[in-house]
Amino acid sequence: MAERKTLNVNGRSRTITVDDPDMPLLYALRENLGLDGPLFGCGLAQCGACTVHVDGKAVRACVHPLSKVGPAQKVVTIEGLSQGRRLHPVQRAFVEEQAVQCGYCTSGMIMESAAFLAGNKKPTDADIKKALANNLCRCGVHTRIVRAVKRAAGVA
Secondary structure (H helix, E strand, O other): OOOHHHHHHEEEEEEEEEOOOOHHHHHHHHHHOOOOOOOOOOOOOOOOOOOOEEOOEEEEOOOHHOOOOOOOOEEHHHHOOEEEOOOOHHHHHHHHHOOOOOOOOHHHHHHHHHHHHHOOOOHHHHHHHHOOOOOOOOOHHHHHHHHHHHHHOOOO
16 A cells, blocks of 8 residues: 655655555655666665765665655755755765766765765775775776765865
């Protein structure tokens, strides 16, 4: 039976109708709300392409049940990370460091990096590599990604 669910996504209250309240948050974001920034990669929380923030914490939306997201919790996707036309510092740093090749991992890398930097203002290369170890990139732009995170933190 269909059920209505209210979510706070990117600063807006949105009500959707879902058949399965335990469906992954990723499906609700993409299919019900039309947000295509979080991507489906592995479906097993192993690649990071689907990473979003729930109350400031990076979560893998492909395995995070919609039922675990309350109406007061703040969900932020890559689309909501910037402030209007003003890019988030991590987004800007990824552009400046050209830390994108195919782009498939980029949304997840940026979301994971932003959450990480919220708690670590002066990361070392080792800190950054550890924080992003579970976000996969097949293109080999890892050194640029580390430089971008350092730039966003102001330690580049």
